[in-house]
Amino acid sequence: MQQDAPRARYAYLGPEGTFTEEALRQVTTQAESDLLPCTDVVTALDMVRRDEADYAVVPIENSVEGGVNATLDTLAAGEPLVIVGEMLVPVTFTLAARPGMTLDTVRRVGTHPHAWAQCRGWAARHLPGAIHVPATSTAAAAALLAGGETAFDASLSSALSVEKYGLQVLAAGVADNPHAVTRFVLAARPGLLPEPTGADKTTLMVHLPDNEAGALLNMLEQFATRGVNLSRIESRPIGDSLGRYSFSIDAEGHVAEERVQATLIGLHRVCPTVRFLGSYPRADGQGAHLRPGTHDADFRAAREWVAGLLEHGGIGADGRPVAAPGD
Numbered sequence: 001m002q003q004d005a006p007r008a009r010y011a012y013l014g015p016e017g018t019f020t021e022e023a024l025r026q027v028t029t030q031a032e033s034d035l036l037p038c039t040d041v042v043t044a045l046d047m048v049r050r051d052e053a054d055y056a057v058v059p060i061e062n063s064v065e066g067g068v069n070a071t072l073d074t075l076a077a078g079e080p081l082v083i084v085g086e087m088l089v090p091v092t093f094t095l096a097a098r099p100g101m102t103l104d105t106v107r108r109v110g111t112h113p114h115a116w117a118q119c120r121g122w123a124a125r126h127l128p129g130a131i132h133v134p135a136t137s138t139a140a141a142a143a144l145l146a147g148g149e150t151a152f153d154a155s156l157s158s159a160l161s162v163e164k165y166g167l168q169v170l171a172a173g174v175a176d177n178p179h180a181v182t183r184f185v186l187a188a189r190p191g192l193l194p195e196p197t198g199a200d201k202t203t204l205m206v207h208l209p210d211n212e213a214g215a216l217l218n219m220l221e222q223f224a225t226r227g228v229n230l231s232r233i234e235s236r237p238i239g240d241s242l243g244r245y246s247f248s249i250d251a252e253g254h255v256a257e258e259r260v261q262a263t264l265i266g267l268h269r270v271c272p273t274v275r276f277l278g279s280y281p282r283a284d285g286q287g288a289h290l291r292p293g294t295h296d297a298d299f300r301a302a303r304e305w306v307a308g309l310l311e312h313g314g315i316g317a318d319g320r321p322v323a324a325p326g327d
């Protein structure tokens with residue numbers, strides 16, 4: 001008898017109705033996988049580390065507020081995880097409350113800090129004097145409100161979650177920037193890499209050597225000289241003392257490509273720590289614009305040329321003279 005394949009387990013920032021769940025729905029459904037809502041991104045990622053989930057879906061970057069530090073820091077340290085996919089979700093919010101509230105009576109708004117950061121201007125204009133009450137996610141605020149929470153009197157969350165938790169809409173389409181997009185990643189334990197598509201990203205975390213003038217420039221040159229474009233670079237404090245930072249980097253290309261491999265080799269030579277955090281297809285499908293001399297074929301031809309010089313000169317690939325016959 002044939003055994004059914006085990007269902008994949010997806011941990012994500014919950015509860016049901018978060019923007020993270022919308023990202024998750026781009027890769028799987030409840031019919032084919034077990035969806036495991038978590039209260040925060042650290043728990044979701046740690047569930048994968050402990051093999052309690054196969055994947056985690058977590059927000060990593062927002063076009064308005066920048067990087068999600070909890071995600072960047074949790075990927076940067078601890079048992080290795082790799083990113084195997086990314087998803088983009090356009091984000092606008094709905095201000096909602098229990099029945100009976102009106103816009104002019106809202107004093108305290110519960111939502112995720114990243115959501116509040118994206119609605120601050122709107123709130124200053126439409127809810128002057130209202131304060132933000134942080135929640136673990138946008139949907140958590142909506143769910144708490146529906147369950148009778150009194151720490152805040154309105155929530156900012158997705159339209160879907162307002163419907164799911166039966167709240168009343170006070171304002172729809174709330175956003176300081178109507179084109180704001182949040183990027184989510186699918187993280188897994190290290191294993192088979194997603195195949196290169198020609199439109200890929202590679203995520204890395206690097207440390208610089210201490211007290212070395214030009215160390216940052218030296219690190220960046222490893223990318224520049226191989227024609228590898230960066231789509232994100234952020235510094236994060238390492239945490240053990242003041243002035244020590246790690247760099248979280250997204251580079252265009254896949255580790256299967258020669259120019260990315262040459263960059264990694266260069267980084268390994270000049271940086272004390274390089275953590276590979278995955279190569280995966282870009283959600284926007286945009287292929288890298290390659291500079292002349294940086295195609296795979298250019299690297300291969302250059303390597304063959306050098307190998308020919310060595311062979312002709314009686315030197316092996318290890319740099320030592322090759323013993324002549326009869327020696």
Ligand SMILES: O=C(O)C(=O)Cc1ccccc1
Nearest residue numbers: 018019020112114115137138
């Ligand atoms: O809280 C949510 O719904 C999330 O998925 C995190 C988040 C918060 C704000 C903007 C995008 C994602």
